[in-house]
Amino acid sequence: EAQLSESGGGLVQPGGSLRLSCAASGFTFSSYAMTWVRRAPGKGLEWVSTISGSGASTYYADAVKGRFTISRDNSKNTLYLQMTGLRAEDTAVYYCAKDGAVGDGYSDFDYWGQGTLVTVSS
């Protein structure tokens, strides 16, 4: 069974940077698109970014475009989210999620990590 485990969250000042990691196991990592989703306090789920299985294609929400970078290392079965220019409104629990079908996305998110909390505050 697939397992995902996020790390790298914490407290950061506005304008600061943070890199999140998501370690994957239990499936052929390189065959599946991967996605970051966040949930801010009192809000609903918000899509952040998706990367294809090969890493060749990346997609971003307008709210993070130009500030966040998604990447993956298929040799290490690890997904990353480099976050720069952080703002108070980026405060949220960040989840990594696995696409439900082999390919480059467009499917459901069938496995999720437990999330890592990012707090942006001075």
Added chain:
Amino acid sequence: SYVLTQPPSVSVAPGETARITCGGNNIGSKSVHWYQQKPGQAPVLVISYDSDRPSGIPDRFSGSNSGNTATLTISRVEAGDEADYCCQVWDVTSDLQAVFGGGTKLTVL
């Protein structure tokens, strides 16, 4: 950008049927996925591709999608079903992006 609209809350008594709607322009032409999230836990996929139930999800959970509304139906509601429920689609009109509804809090009275 594509918008999904859900009611903020739905309340039902145990044993009754809960229906949670997800509205979107011609959503019937898209595949809708539904997630359940309990406090402090990760989201769980409960319905995929409008009406498919993943392994391990009780058959009390069902889904439909037509026109401008998708619906998650939970029959014989139990106390353990109390959670936030969120719909999701993919929008490819401009660039690929996943879209989530605002979420619905299901309260079991």
